[in-house]
Each structure stands twice: as structure tokens, then as C-alpha cells.
Amino acid sequence: MAIQFVLSMMLVLLHMQEALAQEISLAKLGCPRKCGNLIIKYPFGVGSSCSADQALELYCNASFNPPKAFLIHNNLEVLEISLKAGTIRIKHPIITACTNRSIAKKVILSGPFTFSYTENRFTAMGCNDLALISRKGYDFGGCMSFCNFTARDNSCSGINCCQTRIPPSLKFINASFRSAGLINDQKSCRYARYAFIVDQNWFRHLKDIYSVQTMEQVPAVLDWRPIGFCHSLGTVNLSTDSYRCGTNTFCTNQSMCSCIKGYEGNPYLPNGCQDIDECAKYGSNRCQQICSNTPGSYNCSCIDGSEPDGQYNCKKRDPHRHTKYSATEIMFKAMFAVTGVLLVLAPMWLCKVVKRKKMLKLKKKFFERNGGILLHQRVSSSDKNVETTKLFTSKELEKATDHYNADRILGQGGQGTVYKGMLTDGRIVAVKKSEKQDESKVEHFINEIVILSQINHRNVVRLHGCCLETEVPLLVYEFIPNGTLFQYIHDDNEDFPLSWDIRVRVATEVAGALSYLHFAASVPVYHRDIKSSNILLDDKYRAKLADFGTSRSISIDQTHATTKRVQGTFGYFDPEYFRSSQFTDKSDVYSFGVVLVELLTGQKPIMAPRPYDEGRSLVTHFVSAMQEDRLLDILDSKIGNDGEKEELKTFAKLAYRCLNLKGRKRPSMKQVAAELESLRMLNGSTIVQQHYEDVADFETELNEPWDITSTCTGSSQNHTIEVDENCTITVDHED
Incomplete structure (x- = not known):
């Protein structure tokens, strides 16, 4: 009886020690394990040195009885982790x-x-x-x-x-x-x-x-769970290797750390997952006789006089049974076993080979259909920088986007869906998955790859690469986190109000990027779709020009690009380009002028019906206001008292000149960038000479048939006009 009592006490002490060790392992070594009734579990901790990130830092307020824990950056009481x-x-x-x-x-x-x-x-x-x-x-x-x-x-x-x-x-x-x-x-x-x-x-x-x-x-x-396969918590710097799970762990489908089978504890601590002694823990093993613990598991064996009966059970050994076989019998049994294994494995191997060949054939078909051959032709005739554009595999991008999880969607539009993803090197990217499209649109896709691969400018979205082996083509861009300029102009934003100084800075950055494309790039590039929704803002709210699907590269000695199909967006469309089908650098200047007017007025390019007869075009509304000297009446109320009066007028006159109906009378993007930079640097004391152009062109031609900015439908005797849900127009000139 005494021996049984001692063994029982030892077993109780063992369980108490195990429970205490488990509780200790939940918090970081040397850090508080509790605050009042709250058990603190790492990556949370009291103090910056006890938490994995400053966003997960707690403070324990001892003025309460019992003490209470609060999130230090949100000042919310924490009840349970x-x-x-x-x-x-x-x-x-x-x-x-x-x-x-x-x-x-x-x-x-x-x-x-x-x-x-x-x-x-x-x-x-x-x-x-x-x-x-x-x-x-x-x-x-x-x-x-x-x-x-x-x-x-x-x-x-x-x-x-x-x-x-x-x-x-x-x-x-x-x-x-x-x-x-x-x-x-x-x-x-x-x-x-x-x-x-x-x-x-x-x-x-x-x-x-x-x-x-x-x-x-x-x-x-x-x-509070992080996004990105357990690589990040809170505001961790993603440019470094920041894998947050400890040893003996794995990452779940919900991006959470978890101990592997046979281990328990806190998976976020370096050695938080400890081996479970299944042999010492009651009910944790199925051995009938002898149990031997192993890392993450256990083995069963039998006492003398017994032999295994399955994986866990034992049976009494028969002393009269002979287990010796002749050499012939052993060889026959071995050959029989090998033949059986081959008969099972051979069909599986053949099926796998056939499946792999079908997959490779399908990927090759997608590669050719998505413009792989066209890209190769462009590479051989373009700047060698195109060769550095990475071709991602479909598996890489599936893993980066968590198999295109709906939670990763950044935005959707007529051209496709954009997902947030993280590459294996820790870079955060935006993956553009195009909608199913006909082969006629493949050229736009390849054109964007070639254009962006030749551009290296801080205010142009950077292209990391593409994937052509999937059913629809994929583009991989740098991740721009803060949305579009259109959203900040036309939607109320409490986090980042668009002040006058910021509007001038953004306009200056976009003008600098367009000036670079027109005059400083190795091959001049015309964007052809300048609008506020194609201007993104990065983490420091710097402007980034995006969407080069319809852009064109031209040789240095060319002055324009002639296109049979005219494309653009209502409200931003250059009337001269619509009439002549000749797109010049001054067509980009016109579209940029509309963006400047948006920044001034806070109005959309296609306006709601107004009480006086000016139509629905923002350009018409702005030109009339300039001609009647009532600029201050149409300014955005958010900047009316923000900028100096002369500075606002200088900005407006520049926009007015950009919107001249005759392209040769518009300033170049190099001039526009210089004037905006001067306006920004001199705080309104600009040295740029201001001048008006003859406004008769506006009054004469605004009512002609090619003025299609007042509605999202259109037709003409000489053109076939198509309009999509984003008010983007495509005009085919008849031969």
C-alpha cells in the first residue's frame, strides 16, 4: 500500500509540473505571464521587449483590482487571447x-x-x-x-x-x-x-x-492573425526574413502558427512547442504492453514470451511454431512481393506521367494564346531591358495570392481583378488577373509589358514580371497601397485630406513622369489614357502613373502615332485625336489638363446636370468660367482658403492652356512640368510668363459632332463607337 501511495503522489506531481511548464511556455521567457485574470500569450506581451511587435504590446494597469490589461496603441481592455x-x-x-x-x-x-x-x-x-x-x-x-x-x-x-x-x-x-x-x-x-x-x-x-x-x-x-503564410505580424518589416513560427511548427491555411502532431505549447515562441510524452501521459498511447517515447510520437513493444499482434497489441508466442524458411521459399516470397509492388506502382507512375504531359501541353497552349510568341518578337526588336522582365510560374503566383483568395482582392474593373500577394522573397506585389478575353486584346497586354519594362522612373508603377502559362494572362506590379487620385479628389477621406500643397505636388510628380516618357525615355512613349483613376498613391502618398495597356512607343524622329482604332475615356479624350486618328504628345497634355481641372474644382470629368446650359462636360464648364473671370466660383471648397489667390490662378491658366483645342498651341509636358515645379518651389511667386490663347476655338468647336464628352453613348456617320461600363470608348474609323 505504501508503494502504491508513493507512486500515486509522484504521478500527481508529474502532472502538476507538466501543467506549470505549459503555462510558463505561453509567455516569453522572463516576461509577465498574467495580468489579473488574463493569461498573457506571446506574441502579445507586457512591454516592448516582451511582445513580437509594438502593435501587440500590452500594459497592465494595477490601479484596478484585480489588474486589467490594455492594448497600448488602441487603449482597449483585453479579456482573452x-x-x-x-x-x-x-x-x-x-x-x-x-x-x-x-x-x-x-x-x-x-x-x-x-x-x-x-x-x-x-x-x-x-x-x-x-x-x-x-x-x-x-x-x-x-x-x-x-x-x-x-x-x-x-x-x-x-x-x-x-x-x-x-x-x-x-x-x-x-x-x-x-x-x-x-x-x-x-x-x-x-x-x-x-x-x-x-x-x-x-x-x-x-x-x-x-x-x-x-x-x-x-x-x-x-x-489579429497576420496575412502572408506566417511571415508577418503587425508592422513587421517585410523586406527581411520575418518568419514568426518556432521550431516543430507549421503554418495553417488561415496563416496561423500551430504545433505539429506530437508537440504542444506556444508555436510563436522559438522553442514553445515541446514534445508530448505519450507514454507518461495517461490515455495518450495505445500500447498494450511496453511504450517507448520518441520525438513527436511513440513506439510499442512486447514483453518476453509475447510477440506483436498488429501495431499496438501483443499475443503469447507459440513455442511449437517454426519460422525458418528455405532459401528457395525466401526467394520466391521476395519475388512475389516485388512483383506485387510493381503492379501497384506502375499504373500510378504512368498516370502521373500522362497528367504531367497534358499539363505541360496546356501551359504551352496558354503561353502561345496569351502572347508569348508576340512578346518574344517584341523582345528581339526592343531594348534589352525587356529581357529582364521575369516570367513567373502559375504555382508561384498561386502561392503568393493564397490561391487567389477573395480576401486578397484589392480592386476589380473591366480589365480584370487585382490581388495582393507576397513573393517568396518577402516582397509585397499586386497581381493583375485579366478577364477572359479574345485574342485581339492580347496585344494590349504584351504592349504593357514591353512599355513598362523599358521605363525606370520613381513616379511610374514598376512591373516585376508576368505569367503567360495560365488560362488568362497575369501581370505582377509593385504594390501601391493607398488607392487612386480619383478616390481622394471625389470621395471624402478622413485619414488623408487632399490639401492644396499636396495637389500641386501630385500634379508636379505626374507631369515629371509624363515629361520623362515623352522626352527622356530611350524610346519616347505616349500614354494615351491619362486620367485620375490611373494615378496611384504609394505608402508616402507619392504619385505613381499606371495602366500602360494602350500606350505606344514611337521612334525619335516621329511626331505622332496614327491608329485606325481610336481609344480613350470620356471626359479626358483629346478632340483633335478623335477627328484625325493621329495621337501626339499634345494628346497626353490635353488629358493631363483635365486632371488639373479635377484637382482645382473637385468635380468629375462628366458632371451632373447643371442649372445653366453648359452641358455635362467639366472642360466646357471650366473654359466658360475662365472666359467669364469667375474661377473662384468653381474652386473646390476644400482648397478655397488653402492656396494663395495668384497661385490658384497660375495653376488654372496652365490647365486652360493644356485644354486648347489646337494641339500645336498647347505647351509640351516638359514645359508643364517646369511651370508646376516653379509654382511649387516659389510658393506662388512664379516666374513663369502667363498668357492666354485665342478662346474662339473653344466657342466655335464645342458644339460640333466630335464633342462626345457629354454622355457615355455615341455614334457618328463616319465612325463606329463602342462604350464599356467604365466609360472607355473605342472608335473604329471606316475606310
Whole structure:
């Protein structure tokens, strides 16, 4: 009995030591393991030296009893950290109206954190209320609740309480309330109103859901898991090798670190995953007799007098059974076994060879159809820089985009879908996957590769390479994170308001890039589709010119490119090019002039109908204002008090000259770039000579049939005009 008692005590101590070791391994060595009731798990930690990244840093506030942990950069209380799910539970404020409490200040998440759209629900409580989810001034969701005080139950299905899902990748949220009655009285305050994001699992287990009305905060779930196959957390520098999983781990399909089978612990610590001793841990092995632990697994064996009966069991050995065989029997059995293996493996090998040949044949077919031969011809006749353009394999780009995961989509348009991806060397890229298209459009695709491969300018989007062995061609660009200039001009942006100084700087950078293309490139390039949606802003909000699918290279001694098919975008289209089919450098100048007017007025090239008869063309509206000396009346209200009056007029006069209907009277892009640079450097005291051109050309020709900027439909007796959903026109001149 004494021996059994000692063994039992040793077993209990062993389990306690194992549990303690597991708890210790969750936090970084030498760092706090708990803050109050919260178990701290690395990559989170109290202090910068205890966390994997500054965005995951916590501080433990000991003024509470027990102490409470807060995210140091978001000032949110942390209730729970989950390494397996890649989430944390925090306390989030309730938005109220018509109560004695003030409306809670909205929370804007920073770092890698977003509200989990699978774990949270947007919830509203009120009477005959429409609660709307708002972000950046736009309503994009909500729910409606109706009054019924006699049927107040603990469900939230639309009576006194309603719920709805939230969109993915949400970093901040606001809510507004409207009456759901016959009269839409937004200011009605007959009943109290509450709106909040809440952990749906916590909410549905409440005994009384209306107890939330007495609270100021409720639990919500945040995603913190990194994107990019466990290579990044928070704001880690992706240019270095930043693989964050420890030893004995693997990366899951959700980009989370996890211990491999046979190991347990914290997979984010260097040695956090420790071997499980299945032999010492009760119920962790299936051995019938003897268990021997191995790294990540275990082996079973039998005691003397017994022999294996399968992988785990044993049976008593028969002393009368003889196991000796003759040499002939052994040879026969070996030959039989080898023949059996060959009969099984041979069909599998043949099937694999046939499948590989079909795949190679299909890739070759795609390569030829997607313009591989055309690219080779262009390479042999172009600058040798084209040869440095990398041809990516389909497997490389599938891995970079997580098999074209919908969560990686950056944008979609008529030409295709753009995905965010990460190459094996850690570079973040944008992968453009074209829509299924006919072979007539392949030339545009190859043309963009050849053009961008010959350009090396800081304000032109860089092309890393392409992939031609897939069903649709793929282009790989540098990743430009901050969207298009069109969005910043025409959409309200709280994070980065477009001031006058920034507008002048962006215009100067784009003009410099176009001047380089026209005059400094080894082979002059005409862009042919200058518009604000083709101007991107990088991480430092520097301008990057993009989309060279319709661009043309010309020899130095040429003055224009003649095209049978006229292409362009409504509002930016050069009228002289439309009439003559001859695209010159001054056609790019005209389109750039429209961008300058956008920056001045904040209006779109195709405007909404106006009370006075100026049509819907921004150019017509601007020219009329310049002729009538009422420039200040059409300025964007966001810059009216921002720039100096003379500086604004100088900018407007430059745009006016760029929009001259006669291309020879427009300035060159080199002149435009120089004048903008002078305007920017001298803060309005420009030394550039200002002058007007004869405006009669505008008044005479604006009403002629070729003025097609007022609508997104068009036809002519001498042309066939096609218009796509992006207001891009293609005009075929009849022979």
C-alpha cells in the first residue's frame, strides 16, 4: 500500500509540473505571464521587449483590482487571447442616443487588428428604429427593430432588438439612428436607442439581453492573425526574413502558427512547442504492453514470451511454431512481393506521367494564346531591358495570392481583378488577373509589358514580371497601397485630406513622369489614357502613373502615332485625336489638363446636370468660367482658403492652356512640368510668363459632332463607337 501511495503522489506531481511548464511556455521567457485574470500569450506581451511587435504590446494597469490589461496603441481592455483562432476579446463601447449618457467616442483600430466578421454581430436596441452602420460618411448596412413591449423576450430577431453581420476587414465603425415610422424623423427621441458590436457567443448566453442597456461596454472579438503564410505580424518589416513560427511548427491555411502532431505549447515562441510524452501521459498511447517515447510520437513493444499482434497489441508466442524458411521459399516470397509492388506502382507512375504531359501541353497552349510568341518578337526588336522582365510560374503566383483568395482582392474593373500577394522573397506585389478575353486584346497586354519594362522612373508603377502559362494572362506590379487620385479628389477621406500643397505636388510628380516618357525615355512613349483613376498613391502618398495597356512607343524622329482604332475615356479624350486618328504628345497634355481641372474644382470629368446650359462636360464648364473671370466660383471648397489667390490662378491658366483645342498651341509636358515645379518651389511667386490663347476655338468647336464628352453613348456617320461600363470608348474609323 505504501508503494502504491508513493507512486500515486509522484504521478500527481508529474502532472502538476507538466501543467506549470505549459503555462510558463505561453509567455516569453522572463516576461509577465498574467495580468489579473488574463493569461498573457506571446506574441502579445507586457512591454516592448516582451511582445513580437509594438502593435501587440500590452500594459497592465494595477490601479484596478484585480489588474486589467490594455492594448497600448488602441487603449482597449483585453479579456482573452486565443492563439489557435488568431483572435482577442476586448471591451468595446456602446453607442447611445436619447439617454442621459453621451454617445461613445468611436474606436479606430490600428496595427493588424480588425473586427471579426464571423464572431461579432452589429446589434441595435430601440423602438421602431433603423440603426445604420456608418464608415467614412457612408451607410453600408444596418437593421430595423419594431416595438412590442408585451412580447419582450430574450431573442434579438427584430422585436425591440435586431442584429446583422458586419463586413470583413473593418477597422472602425459608427452608427446612426433613424425612425422606422411613417415619418422619417431622424431627431426623434421618444425612446432610448443603443447600438454596439458584440461577441455573438457572449450575447446569446445572456440571461437577459436587455441588461446591456445598463452597460457602457460589451465584449467584442478582434482578428489579429497576420496575412502572408506566417511571415508577418503587425508592422513587421517585410523586406527581411520575418518568419514568426518556432521550431516543430507549421503554418495553417488561415496563416496561423500551430504545433505539429506530437508537440504542444506556444508555436510563436522559438522553442514553445515541446514534445508530448505519450507514454507518461495517461490515455495518450495505445500500447498494450511496453511504450517507448520518441520525438513527436511513440513506439510499442512486447514483453518476453509475447510477440506483436498488429501495431499496438501483443499475443503469447507459440513455442511449437517454426519460422525458418528455405532459401528457395525466401526467394520466391521476395519475388512475389516485388512483383506485387510493381503492379501497384506502375499504373500510378504512368498516370502521373500522362497528367504531367497534358499539363505541360496546356501551359504551352496558354503561353502561345496569351502572347508569348508576340512578346518574344517584341523582345528581339526592343531594348534589352525587356529581357529582364521575369516570367513567373502559375504555382508561384498561386502561392503568393493564397490561391487567389477573395480576401486578397484589392480592386476589380473591366480589365480584370487585382490581388495582393507576397513573393517568396518577402516582397509585397499586386497581381493583375485579366478577364477572359479574345485574342485581339492580347496585344494590349504584351504592349504593357514591353512599355513598362523599358521605363525606370520613381513616379511610374514598376512591373516585376508576368505569367503567360495560365488560362488568362497575369501581370505582377509593385504594390501601391493607398488607392487612386480619383478616390481622394471625389470621395471624402478622413485619414488623408487632399490639401492644396499636396495637389500641386501630385500634379508636379505626374507631369515629371509624363515629361520623362515623352522626352527622356530611350524610346519616347505616349500614354494615351491619362486620367485620375490611373494615378496611384504609394505608402508616402507619392504619385505613381499606371495602366500602360494602350500606350505606344514611337521612334525619335516621329511626331505622332496614327491608329485606325481610336481609344480613350470620356471626359479626358483629346478632340483633335478623335477627328484625325493621329495621337501626339499634345494628346497626353490635353488629358493631363483635365486632371488639373479635377484637382482645382473637385468635380468629375462628366458632371451632373447643371442649372445653366453648359452641358455635362467639366472642360466646357471650366473654359466658360475662365472666359467669364469667375474661377473662384468653381474652386473646390476644400482648397478655397488653402492656396494663395495668384497661385490658384497660375495653376488654372496652365490647365486652360493644356485644354486648347489646337494641339500645336498647347505647351509640351516638359514645359508643364517646369511651370508646376516653379509654382511649387516659389510658393506662388512664379516666374513663369502667363498668357492666354485665342478662346474662339473653344466657342466655335464645342458644339460640333466630335464633342462626345457629354454622355457615355455615341455614334457618328463616319465612325463606329463602342462604350464599356467604365466609360472607355473605342472608335473604329471606316475606310
